[in-house]
Amino acid sequence: MFTGIIEEVGRITSIVKERGTQRITIEAQNTPQQLKVGDSVAVSGVCLTAVRIGEKSFGADLAEETVNLTSFSRIAQGALVNLELPMKADGRFGGHVVQGHVDGTGKFVGLEPIPGAEDFWLYLEIPGELAKYVVYKGSISIEGISLTVAKVEGVRVVIAIIPHTAQATNLISLKRGDPINIETDIIAKYVEKMIGERSAPTSTMKVEDLVSQGF
Numbered sequence: 001m002f003t004g005i006i007e008e009v010g011r012i013t014s015i016v017k018e019r020g021t022q023r024i025t026i027e028a029q030n031t032p033q034q035l036k037v038g039d040s041v042a043v044s045g046v047c048l049t050a051v052r053i054g055e056k057s058f059g060a061d062l063a064e065e066t067v068n069l070t071s072f073s074r075i076a077q078g079a080l081v082n083l084e085l086p087m088k089a090d091g092r093f094g095g096h097v098v099q100g101h102v103d104g105t106g107k108f109v110g111l112e113p114i115p116g117a118e119d120f121w122l123y124l125e126i127p128g129e130l131a132k133y134v135v136y137k138g139s140i141s142i143e144g145i146s147l148t149v150a151k152v153e154g155v156r157v158v159i160a161i162i163p164h165t166a167q168a169t170n171l172i173s174l175k176r177g178d179p180i181n182i183e184t185d186i187i188a189k190y191v192e193k194m195i196g197e198r199s200a201p202t203s204t205m206k207v208e209d210l211v212s213q214g215f
Contacts, residue, residue, distance in 0.1 A: 001086060001087050001097060001098070001099060002042045002047070002084050002086060002087060002098040002099070002100055002144070003084070003087050003093055003094050003095035003096065003097070003098060003146060004084070004095035004096060004098040004139075004141050004144060004145055004146020004147075005084065005094040005095045005146060006082045006083065006084055006144060006145055006168060006169050007030070007031065007083055007084050007085060008028050008029065008030055008031050008083045009028075009080050009081070009082060009083065009168065009169060009170055010026040010027060010028035010031065010043075010080070010081050010082075010083045011026065011027045011028075011078060011079070011080055011081070012024055012025070012026060012027075012075060012076070012077055012078060012079045012080075012081060013025045013026070013027045013057065013077065013078075014077060015075065015076070015077060020063070020064050021061050021062060021063055021064070022061070022062040022067060022072075023051070023052075023059055023060070023061050023062075024043075024059065024060055024061075024062060024072075024075065025052075025057050025058070025059045026043065026057060026058055026059075026060070026081060026083070027056055027057045028056065028057070028058075028083055029056065031058065031083045031085065032053055032054060032055065032056055032057055032058045033055075034085055035050045035053050035058055035085075036050070036053060037050060037051060037052070037053060038050065039085075039086075040086050040100070041058070041060070041083065041084070041085055041086075042082075042083065042084040042085075042086075042098070042100045042144050043060065043081050043082070043083060043144070044070075044071060044072075044081045044082045044143045044144050044170065044181055045070075045082070045098070045100065045102055045141050045142070045143050045144030045145075045181040045183055046066065046070050046072065046100060046102055046144070046181060047099070047100025047101065048060040048061075048062070049061070069102065069104070069105070070102050070105060070179075070181050071105055071143065071178070071179045071180050071181045073105075073179060074178055074179055079170075079173070080170035080173045081170060082143050082144045082145060082169050082170050084144060094146075095139075095146030096139040096141075096146050096185065097185075097186050097187070098141045098144065098146060098183060099183065099186060100144075100183075101183065102181045102182065102183055103127075103130055103133075103182055103183050103184050104126075104127045104129070104130055104182050105127075105179040105180060105181060105182060106124045106125055106126040106127065106130075106142075106157075106179070106180050106182045107124060107125040107177060107178070107179065107180070108124055108174045108175070108176060108177065108178040108179075108180050109123035109124050109125060109156070109176060110122075110123045110176055111123075111161065111166070111171055111172065111174070114160075118162075118163050119160055119161060119162055119163065120160070120161040120163075120166055121150075121158055121159070121160065121161070122142070122147075122158070122159040122160075122161045122171065123156065123157075123158055124142065124156070124157050124159075124180060125155050125156050125157070126155050126156075126157055126182055127155070127182070128155055130182060130184055131152070131154065131155050132192075133184035133185060133188040133189065133192075134149055134152055134157055134184060135149065135152065135188075136149055136150075136151065136152055137149060137150075138185055138188070139185045140157070140159075140182070140183070140184060140185065141181075141182070141183035141184075142159070142180055142181070142182065143169065143170060143171070143180050143181050144181065145165065145169050145171070147159045147161075147165075148160070
């Protein structure tokens with residue numbers, strides 16, 4: 001489990017394609033030193049497994065499905081990625097529950113300075129099927145970053161970004177139209193499921209029906 005608090009920004013240094021998978025190598029100052037082979041690490045919000053560890057880099061394999069369903073579809077050598085290690089059992093919970101299971105990709109619309117302030121407005125568009133899970137002042141993970149929704153207008157979402165977040169993540173490297181990883185709040189999904197089960201029609205099966213079926 002992750003929290004969406006980005007620990008470091010890494011850089012893709014190589015992409016090697018082989019037999020339907022892609023092995024990416026990510027260069028970073030601190031993260032590789034805390035990993036061992038088989039460990040999980042969130043890369044721009046996608047939970048990956050470290051398969052090779054170097055002094056200042058680590059490698060991870062991407063299945064074809066992962067590439068097709070995430071923002072890794074636009075990944076290229078030199079691209080910046082957000083890195084987060086799994087939360088420790090005794091760690092401080094700073095963001096919200098992020099699983100590293102991307103629900104879909106949205107579209108980066110822009111990161112614009114707020115007039116008269118040092119903050120920014122992040123504009124993005126999300127898939128229509130995910131819009132029901134996004135609410136005003138609710139949590140959302142964008143490229144693995146735990147953020148708070150400031151405005152929802154249909155499939156367009158607006159988020160306020162403080163200078164630290166802009167500088168400590170890959171947001172400033174994104175271009176208009178880039179796909180971005182979206183993971184909605186897991187709590188909303190559980191609530192939807194529970195409400196759906198409670199509102200389901202009550203079974204009209206009788207004892208005779210059970211007997212006829214061998215119970």
